[in-house]
Amino acid sequence: MGTTLNGAATGTANYVDERTSIGGFVKFFARKIFPDHWSFMLGEVALYSFIVLLLSGVFLTAFFVPSMTLVEYTGSFPTMRGVEMSEAFSSTLHMSFEIPGGLLMRQIHHWAALLFTASILVHMARVFFTGAFRKPREINWLIGFTLMIMSLAAGFTGYSLPDDVLSGNGLRIIDGILKAIPVVGSYMSFWLFGGEFPGEILIPRLFTAHVLLVPGVILGLIALHLFLVFLHKHTQYPGGGRTHKNVVGLPLFPVYTAKAGGFFFVVFGVIAFMGAFFTVNPVWNYGPYDPSPVSAGTQPDWYILFVDGALRMMPGELFGFPFEWVIGGYTLSMNLLIPGLIMPALLFGFMAFYPWLEAWASGDRGEKHVLDRPRNAPVRTGIGVGVITFYVILALEGSNDIVANLFHLSLNDLTIFSRFAIFILPVVAFWITRRLCTGLQRKDHELVLHGNETGRIVRHENGEYIEIHEPLDAQAHWIRVSYEDIAPLDFAPQFNDRGVERKGYKFDRFKARLSKFYFEDRITPVTPDELEEAKHQHH
Amino acid sequence: MSNPDQTPHNDAPESFKDPGVPYHRPRRADVDPKAAKRAERQVAALFGLSVLGTIIALWAYFGLDISDDIASIQQVNTMIGVGIMLAMLGIGFGAIHWAKTLMRDHEMVEERHELRSSEEAREGAIQNLKDGVVDSGIGAAANGVPRRGLLKGSLITALAIAPLALLVPQIGNMGGDWNISKFRHTMWKQGTRLARDPDGTPIKASDVTIGSVFHVIPEGLNELETHKIEEKSKAVVLLIRLDPRDLNIQPGREDWSFDGIVAYSKICTHVGCPVALYEQQTHHLLCPCHQSTFDVANGCKVVFGPAERPLPQLPIALDSDGYIVAQRDFEEPVGPSYWTRLKTPAVASTGEEASS
Numbered sequence: 009m010g011t012t013l014n015g016a017a018t019g020t021a022n023y024v025d026e027r028t029s030i031g032g033f034v035k036f037f038a039r040k041i042f043p044d045h046w047s048f049m050l051g052e053v054a055l056y057s058f059i060v061l062l063l064s065g066v067f068l069t070a071f072f073v074p075s076m077t078l079v080e081y082t083g084s085f086p087t088m089r090g091v092e093m094s095e096a097f098s099s100t101l102h103m104s105f106e107i108p109g110g111l112l113m114r115q116i117h118h119w120a121a122l123l124f125t126a127s128i129l130v131h132m133a134r135v136f137f138t139g140a141f142r143k144p145r146e147i148n149w150l151i152g153f154t155l156m157i158m159s160l161a162a163g164f165t166g167y168s169l170p171d172d173v174l175s176g177n178g179l180r181i182i183d184g185i186l187k188a189i190p191v192v193g194s195y196m197s198f199w200l201f202g203g204e205f206p207g208e209i210l211i212p213r214l215f216t217a218h219v220l221l222v223p224g225v226i227l228g229l230i231a232l233h234l235f236l237v238f239l240h241k242h243t244q245y246p247g248g249g250r251t252h253k254n255v256v257g258l259p260l261f262p263v264y265t266a267k268a269g270g271f272f273f274v275v276f277g278v279i280a281f282m283g284a285f286f287t288v289n290p291v292w293n294y295g296p297y298d299p300s301p302v303s304a305g306t307q308p309d310w311y312i313l314f315v316d317g318a319l320r321m322m323p324g325e326l327f328g329f330p331f332e333w334v335i336g337g338y339t340l341s342m343n344l345l346i347p348g349l350i351m352p353a354l355l356f357g358f359m360a361f362y363p364w365l366e367a368w369a370s371g372d373r374g375e376k377h378v379l380d381r382p383r384n385a386p387v388r389t390g391i392g393v394g395v396i397t398f399y400v401i402l403a404l405e406g407s408n409d410i411v412a413n414l415f416h417l418s419l420n421d422l423t424i425f426s427r428f429a430i431f432i433l434p435v436v437a438f439w440i441t442r443r444l445c446t447g448l449q450r451k452d453h454e455l456v457l458h459g460n461e462t463g464r465i466v467r468h469e470n471g472e473y474i475e476i477h478e479p480l481d482a483q484a485h486w487i488r489v490s491y492e493d494i495a496p497l498d499f500a501p502q503f504n505d506r507g508v509e510r511k512g513y514k515f516d517r518f519k520a521r522l523s524k525f526y527f528e529d530r531i532t533p534v535t536p537d538e539l540e541e542a543k544h545q546h547h
Numbered sequence: 548m549s550n551p552d553q554t555p556h557n558d559a560p561e562s563f564k565d566p567g568v569p570y571h572r573p574r575r576a577d578v579d580p581k582a583a584k585r586a587e588r589q590v591a592a593l594f595g596l597s598v599l600g601t602i603i604a605l606w607a608y609f610g611l612d613i614s615d616d617i618a619s620i621q622q623v624n625t626m627i628g629v630g631i632m633l634a635m636l637g638i639g640f641g642a643i644h645w646a647k648t649l650m651r652d653h654e655m656v657e658e659r660h661e662l663r664s665s666e667e668a669r670e671g672a673i674q675n676l677k678d679g680v681v682d683s684g685i686g687a688a689a690n691g692v693p694r695r696g697l698l699k700g701s702l703i704t705a706l707a708i709a710p711l712a713l714l715v716p717q718i719g720n721m722g723g724d725w726n727i728s729k730f731r732h733t734m735w736k737q738g739t740r741l742a743r744d745p746d747g748t749p750i751k752a753s754d755v756t757i758g759s760v761f762h763v764i765p766e767g768l769n770e771l772e773t774h775k776i777e778e779k780s781k782a783v784v785l786l787i788r789l790d791p792r793d794l795n796i797q798p799g800r801e802d803w804s805f806d807g808i809v810a811y812s813k814i815c816t817h818v819g820c821p822v823a824l825y826e827q828q829t830h831h832l833l834c835p836c837h838q839s840t841f842d843v844a845n846g847c848k849v850v851f852g853p854a855e856r857p858l859p860q861l862p863i864a865l866d867s868d869g870y871i872v873a874q875r876d877f878e879e880p881v882g883p884s885y886w887t888r889l890k891t892p893a894v895a896s897t898g899e900e901a902s903s
Contacts, residue, residue, distance in 0.1 A: 041657040078775070084615060105617055108608055112624040112631075144662050177820055177836060180780075184818025184883035194727040194885045203723035204730075204777045205819075241659055249568030255657050256568055263650050270642025277636030284628020299780035300744050300762060300813065302821045304835045319818065320837045324855035332855035332884055341884040343853050344818065377659060409838070419838060420851055482566035489563050536560050 042264050043244035043257035047134045052268055053127035054159075055230065056275040057120045061162075064117040065219065071107055073099035074215035076171065076208045085292050093296030096171040096211045101292055116283035121166060123279060125159045125311040132156060136362070136392050138379035140243045143372075146363040148236040151229055153360045158226050160311055165218035167309050170289075171211055176297030178308055180205060181319070188344035206297070245379050246490055248483045252377045305409055314399055317406030318347030321426050355398070368519045369526040371497045383452075384491040386445035387526045394438035401430050449531035452488040455480060456534040457542040493532045497523040568654050576648045586648040590641045597637025604630025727887070730880045733765075733782040735861060735873040740766040741786055741810065749870045750786065755808055760825045761786040763810065765873070781881050783813040783821060784861050786871065787843055789830060797846040803862040808871065810861040811847050814882040815839055817854035832858070856884070 025031045042048075075095035081088045083098065085105050103110035132152060135141055141149035168175040183205045186197045201207035241255045250256050258264065282288075295301075308316055324331060324343050331343035366388065367373075382389040404411060405426040412419040459477035467473050480488070499516035503509055510516075576583035607626030613619050664672070680686035684695035740749040744762040747769040755761065763784040771778060791807040803809070811832075815822045820836035830844040839854035841847040847858035859881050862874035880888055 039655075041655050084617060105620060108613060108620060108623045109627045110624075111621070112628045116628075180820060181818045181836065187883050187885040190886055192886075194730065194887065195722060195725060197885075198722040198725055198727060199718065200721075202721060204774075205780055206776055207723070208774075240662070241657070247569070248566040249654075249656065251565070253659050255659060256654050258652060259655060263646050263652070266642045266646035266650065270639045270646070273635040273637075273639030274643070275639075277632045277634075277639055280628055280632040280635060284625050284632060297776070298745070299776060300764070300783045300821055300823075302823050302835050304824060306835055316837070319853060322853045324817070324839065324849050324853050330855055334889060337889055338886050339884045339888040340886075341855070343855050344883070347853075375659075375661065409835070423838065423852075483569050486563065486566050490565070536563055 037238075038261040039259040040238070040241075041255050041257045041259060042242050043250075043255060045245055047138075048242065049268075049271060050127055050131040050134050052271055053275055054124060054131055055234075056272045057124040057127060057279065058226065058230065059272065060120040060276050060279050061117060061124060062223065064113045064120060065223075067109075067113040068103065068117055069219060071099060071103040071110060072096070072169065072215075074169065074212045076206075076211050088292060088295070091296065094171045094211065096169060097291070097296040100170040100172075104292065112280075112283050115286070115288050116279055117166075118288045119282040119286070120279050121163050122288070122310065123275075125156075125163055128152075128156045128159050129311075132359075133392065133396070137382045137389060138243070138245075139376065139385060139388065140379055141363040142376040143367065144240055144375050145236070145243075146367070148233060148240070149363050150360060151233050151236070153356075155226060155229050155233065157356065158222055158229065162218065162222045162226065163309055163311055165214045165222060167289075168214050169211060169218060170291045171297050172291035172294045173297050173301060174291075174294050174306055174308075176206065176299070177302055177306065178312070179210070180299070181316075185344055185348035188341040188348065190338070190340060206299075241377070243377050243379050246381065246487050248486050250378055252375060255377065305413070307407055307410065310403070313406030314402040315348065315352060315406075317402035317404065317408070317426075318351050319344070320408060321402070321405045321423060321430060322347040323427065355395070358395070365522070366526070369497075369522040370494050371519070371523065372494065381487075381491065383445040383448040386442045386449070386530070389445050390438040390442035393441040394434040397437035398430065398434040401426055401433060405430075446529065446531055453531060453534055456485060456488045457539060489533045489535075491533055493530070494527050495530075496520070496527045568656065571653050574648060574652070583649060586644065590645045590649070593637050593641030593644060595637070597634045597641065600630045600633025600635070600637055602630070603633060606630075727885075730781075730882075730885065730888075733876055733881060734768060734778050735765055735782060735876045737873065737875050738866065739873045740866070741784065741863065741871045741873065742766040742768070744783065745769075751869045752805060752808060752865055752871055753869065755786065755788045755871075757788050757790050757807065758827045759788055762813070762823075780819075781814065784810050785813045785822070785825070785832065786810045786863075787825065787830075789844060793830060793844050795845050797860075800846070800860060800862070802864075803860055803874070805863060805865060805871070808863065809843065810863045810871075810873075811841075811843070811858040812861065812877060812881040813858075815854060816849075816856040816858060817852070817883060819882045822858065 021031075073095045077095050078092050079095055079098055081091050081093055081098050081101065083089070083101055083106060085101050088101060100114075104114060105111070135149065135152070164178075168179055183197050183201065186200065187193045189196060197205065200210070200213075202209040202213070242257075244250050244255060244257065247256075294303075307313070322331070322343050331341070331346070333340045333342060380388075382392075405423065408422045408426070409419060411417070412422050459479040462476045462478050464476040465473055466476055479485070497520055499513075499520050500510060502513050502517075576586045604627045607623055607630055611619070611623045611626060613623060677686070681689045681692060684692050685699050686694065688694045741761070741763045742749050742765065744764045747764065747766060749766055750761055750763070763786045764779060765782050768775065768779055768782065786808065787810075788806075788808045794804070794807050794809065796804065813821050813823070815834040815836070817834065817837055817839045820834050822832050822834040822839070822841065824833040824835055825831075825843070826833065830842060831850065832841040832843055832847065833839075834841075834852070834854070837853050839852035840850050841854070841858050842850045847860065849855060849857065859877045859879050861877055863871050864874050866872045
């Protein structure tokens with residue numbers, strides 16, 4: 009029996025190989041080494057929730073009718089009977105209440121989408137804080153960044169499809185922001201809606217974008233993203249035997265096939281659990297889109313909160329200074345453009361191009377495959393925490409009515425507070441984080457020089473009491489001394505010896521200032537010299 | 548990792564030595580055959596749980612009774628969900644448990660190679676491209692192929708404008724009639740009765756008691772065959788009656804209200820959400836989307852939040868039957884600002900437009 013199976017397998021392998029030379033690929037990939045760390049699974053969560061999205065999405069497309077034609081509801085959900093609604097909304101109710109497993113799949117799809125966007129952001133944060141975006145991975149950072157933007161596009165287009173009153177108001181907000189764009193804004197609104205808001209063609213257009221264009225782009229980018237991961241080989245955390253020139257870990261087959269493959273089923277299982285037990289987006293409670301009603305405490309999906317928060321935070325006028333300007337008879341709504349377009353553009357632009365900023369500051373041109381411990385890059389870690397603080401303040405302001413209600417605070421006070429906090433708290437968070445990092449580095453320094461306290465007090469012959477310190481073990485020691493020490497960059501002076509300004513000086517000066525900001529205050533790793541000296545002082 | 552600038556002043560080495568990959572620590576199952584056997588049984592049990600999950604999902608689909616009520620279908624949903632959950636988690640945890648307890652876990656080292664191509668490959672690549680350029684005739688004349696400068700320019704021009712043939716019809720068609728002057732007009736005309744949203748019954752002034760609010764649509768909106776929602780998106784109005792002593796009538800609008808009854812556009816001047824929440828005590832209207840707050844007693848001026856402009860007021864009067872009617876359309880576009888909001892539209896407009 010065994011030999012027959014083997015024979016069949018060999019036969020198939022031979023058949024395929026003779027037509028594809030797949031043998032070479034299998035030889036190359038099967039035992040490829042992957043390093044192990046829990047934080048490497050964050051990107052996997054994103055990938056797997058996307059697969060769950062595809063699977064559950066196929067189910068939904070079989071029942072959803074992307075049409076804005078108005079019909080009278082006659083289905084089984086009692087409170088909606090007789091209500092006039094679009095076919096999109098009525099088919100959503102139909103699949104929720106008349107198709108066995110339909111509501112389950114809707115909820116699985118929605119939870120998977122929320123998890124997809126969340127895991128992408130957390131994965132990005134992991135890559136950022138460990139410096140995994142450094143050479144040669146800058147391009148892959150940019151691909152990952154684009155995937156993050158596409159996940160927001162996928163989320164928003166999907167959220168709008170049921171044509172319920174909440175998502176309709178979300179679209180109306182988009183319409184308002186579009187109209188604020190100078191010169192072309194009104195026409196962009198007409199372009200999107202096929203005429204005046206909301207038109208009669210938007211849902212079919214969003215549907216095509218949601219099931220074809222956006223996922224197509226995401227699939228292509230994922231393929232590229234993973235191809236580059238394979239090409240670069242995975243980064244690894246610092247530790248004994250780990251260098252920029254090797255990769256230490258376990259083979260793809262069988263260990264990671266089982267672990268990562270198994271993890272897909274875990275992610276799917278957890279999402280199925282959420283879909284089965286936790287209601288999400290109960291559109292039957294909101295009702296079909298109608299431009300007239302809206303209820304208090306309305307919230308967009310979480311990943312849109314930061315823009316909504318910015319819109320809430322921005323004052324229409326401040327101390328009598330209006331943010332809607334009329335220039336030559338044309339209207340420029342800065343109270344919409346700043347929060348709705350300029351802020352996201354600056355935030356996303358900074359995120360997208362951060363790897364190059366840091367490369368200018370460090371001047372390092374080598375390949376980096378060993379990750380940084382966040383404490384060993386205090387300025388980067390501080391910037392990351394600062395940006396997260398900025399984002400969280402916006403997101404909280406995006407649910408300020410809920411927060412105010414929950415904590416019995418004044419809504420207006422919260423908004424006024426957030427207008428100050430958005431400028432002050434990110435800087436404070438940056439500063440505190442940087443200090444915490446250098447503090448942790450000093451602690452590492454101390455541990456390397458003096459070892460761990462053992463709690464054993466010994467009295468010397470001369471009556472002196474000392475506590476015995478135990479030196480760190482080889483691995484713990486190595487992690488604390490093996491990080492790279494980067495000094496601020498120096499550049500050639502402004503003028504050459506004939507007093508002529510050097511070409512490229514201005515950019516060099518910018519890089520030098522950046523470098524000083526990053527690396528001026530730094531804790532250098534303990535050298536063997538210092539360790540020797542510390543030992544001598546003890547004896 | 549080494550730091551060549553540092554000169555040692557004692558016997559210490561220049562840098563610390565990498566202790567190498569940590570020693571492999573054996574797991575229970577590596578040393579104890581009983582533990583290994585136990586782990587094997589656990590993995591098999593987890594796979595078995597997955598099979599059970601699939602059976603539960605199929606049983607829920609085929610076996611559970613779906614009557615016409617919602618509770619029974621919810622039950623089917625939950626049980627299919629439980630089945631899928633077990634089917635997936637069983638496989639997942641089983642595979643991971645297998646990898647973590649039983650598969651060999653000795654760390655292995657693989658060398659990386661620099662991503663940069665070898666000098667030889669780079670030179671070869673450059674030479675190949677150069678040869679191609681020469682062969683095509685784009686570059687300088689060589690190997691008997693003359694330079695054909697005309698081709699490069701004309702090809703680039705052709706490629707640059709060819710997308711227009713595709714994109715212009717695509718984008719051009721998507722915007723419908725592109726008539727953005729529609730932003731200026733709503734369904735309100737002289738004599739249009741104010742009607743209740745959503746049933747469309749007209750409102751008498753005597754129905755409106757002090758402190759009450761009516762959500763209003765123009766009479767006839769519900770009978771529209773086309774563009775009903777677009778019209779509703781612009782035309783919705785809030786009708787509020789204040790004690791006339793509280794109402795601070797704006798100059799030039801003395802005849803726009805009637806005995807403390809005022810009508811304002813419900814569409815927020817910020818981004819167009821319906822301004823639906825009225826606070827009777829303060830006469831404030833709050834937009835639940837971004838909390839722009841408008842003071843009804845003072846011409847719906849903005850008192851808080853991101854909006855910058857007051858809500859447009861609809862001039863109202865009474866008709867001979869005592870119903871509240873519009874005097875005319877709004878005098879300014881309702882809803883959010885846009886670039887040409889204050890410009891007279893180029894497209895031909897109604898007579899009312901010229902007066903505004």
